[in-house]
Amino acid sequence: MASTRECPSCALEFEDTGDVERCPYCDYEFPQRRSSVRWVAWFLALLLLWPAIKGLMFLLG
Numbered sequence: 001m002a003s004t005r006e007c008p009s010c011a012l013e014f015e016d017t018g019d020v021e022r023c024p025y026c027d028y029e030f031p032q033r034r035s036s037v038r039w040v041a042w043f044l045a046l047l048l049l050w051p052a053i054k055g056l057m058f059l060l061g
Contacts, residue, residue: 005016009028014020022029 003016004013005020006013007023007026007028010023010026012023012025014024020030021032
């Protein structure tokens with residue numbers, strides 16, 4: 001299922017099939033997200049939720 005994506009350089013929308021690396025209009029190269037960044041984001045989210053989880057366990061236990 002194709003979705004629309006907006007280019008940050010030229011602000012034109014185009015269909016994104018999932019494998020688009022460049023804007024078809026202005027040739028803007030989209031940055032690729034590394035998997036290490038995704039893992040760090042999940043780790044930081046868990047660290048932020050840790051006090052809430054501990055508090056909930058204290059209230060329930």
